[in-house]
Amino acid sequence: MNYKWPNVIVGLHWLTALVVIGMFASGLWMVDLSYYSDWYKTAPHWHKSIGLILLGATLFRLIMRAFTKRPQAHGTPIEKRLSKLGHASIYFVLLSLFISGYLISTADGRAIEIFNWVAVPALGELFENQEDIAGDIHFYLAWTLIGLAGVHALAALKHHFINKDDTMKQMLRLR
Amino acid sequence: MKKLTLALAAALSLSTAHAADYVIDSKGAHASINFKIQHLGYSWLTGRFNDFKGTFSYDEAKPSNAKIMVTIDTDSVDSNHAERDKHLKGDDFLDVDTYPEAKFVSTKIVDKGNGMMDVMGNFTLHGVTKPISIEAKKIGEGKDPWGGYRAGFMGTTTIALKDYGIDYDLGPASQTVELELHVEGVKQ
Numbered sequence: 142m143n144y145k146w147p148n149v150i151v152g153l154h155w156l157t158a159l160v161v162i163g164m165f166a167s168g169l170w171m172v173d174l175s176y177y178s179d180w181y182k183t184a185p186h187w188h189k190s191i192g193l194i195l196l197g198a199t200l201f202r203l204i205m206r207a208f209t210k211r212p213q214a215h216g217t218p219i220e221k222r223l224s225k226l227g228h229a230s231i232y233f234v235l236l237s238l239f240i241s242g243y244l245i246s247t248a249d250g251r252a253i254e255i256f257n258w259v260a261v262p263a264l265g266e267l268f269e270n271q272e273d274i275a276g277d278i279h280f281y282l283a284w285t286l287i288g289l290a291g292v293h294a295l296a297a298l299k300h301h302f303i304n305k306d307d308t309m310k311q312m313l314r315l316r
Numbered sequence: 317m318k319k320l321t322l323a324l325a326a327a328l329s330l331s332t333a334h335a336a337d338y339v340i341d342s343k344g345a346h347a348s349i350n351f352k353i354q355h356l357g358y359s360w361l362t363g364r365f366n367d368f369k370g371t372f373s374y375d376e377a378k379p380s381n382a383k384i385m386v387t388i389d390t391d392s393v394d395s396n397h398a399e400r401d402k403h404l405k406g407d408d409f410l411d412v413d414t415y416p417e418a419k420f421v422s423t424k425i426v427d428k429g430n431g432m433m434d435v436m437g438n439f440t441l442h443g444v445t446k447p448i449s450i451e452a453k454k455i456g457e458g459k460d461p462w463g464g465y466r467a468g469f470m471g472t473t474t475i476a477l478k479d480y481g482i483d484y485d486l487g488p489a490s491q492t493v494e495l496e497l498h499v500e501g502v503k504q
Contacts, residue, residue, distance in 0.1 A: 172406075176486050185399070248398035270391065272398040273405060 144212050145311045153202045154312065158290070160195050161235070164188060165287050168279075189246055190256045196239040203232065215306040227293060234286045241282060244275035335375035338467060338501025340386065342369050346468070346500040349388060357489030363395030363404075365418075372501055374467055376457065379427040384435065386497075388418040408484040415443045423447070431455075435471060442480045448473050450497070460502075468500035 146154075171184035214221050246253050247263030248271035254260050268274065300308035340347050349365045370386030391412040393404050405412045422437035431454035439448045450471040457467035476492050477483070 176484070245402065246399055249396065249401075251398070266398075272402040273391070276402055 144210060146212060147209060150202065150206060150209060151312060151314060153198055157195065157199065157202075157235075160191060161286060161290065164192060164195075165283055168283060186254070187256075189242070189253050192239060192242050193253060193255050193261055196236075199232075199235060199239070212308075212311055215300060215304060215308055224296065227289065227296065231286070231289050231293060234282055234289060238279060238282045238286060241275045241279040245272050245279060248272040248275070335373045335378065335381050336465075336467075337371060337373045337504045339504060340368075340370040340372065341466070341500045341502050342367075346466075348498050349386075350496045350498075351493050352496070353486070353493045354489040356487055361395065363393060365389070365392050366394050367392035370420075370499065372469075372499070374457075374501070379433055379454075380425050382422070382425045382433070382435075384420070384422045384437070384499075386420045386499075390416055390418050390441075409482055411442060415441070418442075420448075420450075439473075439475065441475070442482055444480045446475075446479055448475060450495075465503035466500055467503070468498070470499075471497045 145151075167184060167188050171180065171188060174181045174184060214224065216224065243253065243261075244267070248266050250263045250265045252260040252262045297309040297312070300306050301310065347368075349368055350362060351364065352360045352362045355361045365388045367389035368386055370384065372382060372384035374382045390410045391405055393401055393410060393412075395401055395404065404410055407414075417440075419440040420437055422435050424436045426434040426436070428434065433452045433454070435450040435452045436447065437450070438445050450473040452469050452471035455468040455470060458465070460466050472494060474492050474494050477486075478491065
């Protein structure tokens, strides 16, 4: 009954939250930078590097999650099903964001450099106008993820303040 | 009277039929529309439009009667860099969703002799139509090895991005773009 998510999973959850918000803001900001901005080259470079690192972390997280016993879920059967659907949507959109972002930058066969440490190779142009289509998808998915994250946060607050259960507390390590 | 009208009609049709109509061989890629723009004033950045089509009519004896029309699919811009192409297609530059087509229609051709011509016409880009002048040169014409007849030209012109409502600041050295056209037409 008192089982909690392990520290690593909780840590990855909050790291993902932080990075997703940062990536969302930086993504919207960097596409409007002027050509002579100091950030014109740096911001996209970091955005891509951090995105790919988060992809690695997310894959690790999903594998670990698959082998981890979950804490007790609270709420009615319908709420539990909605919660499952919500979490699945978040992971799905997150993974789709990685893929669409990767497809923008690799459409011409160029690799993506992660902070100039390693180069993630390209698969080349998989479909016509790849950078534009992937770019549009990336943009709308980003807004979708922020929307889903908002619903996710509201649901956590509902657990805490309305249902007064420990769903949020255990994620905040307050119990 | 009837004979005269017939003769006149025949003469008219002869004179118009004399200027041959050509379709630009974009299918066989014996034509290209290239551009170059200064990068920071330190080098030239070159690119091209991959998809365009056009026609021209040309008569060697009367170059000034020639006509040319070319339409360009703006979303075919290709500078050999996907991220840059995405930027070029976006609303900072070509805004290809709103303006999918650029177009050149000649209005007047001034024969300067020796195969040199000034091709004046209206160029539409980014929703703005402005008169421009293309300095053109005939490269050659004649039979091709497959039973057809071809004529080819090249032309260059310079446009200011601001004239076409493209005002993303690329720096003082990059205010203008040079366009270079190579067209080979197949006689119809």
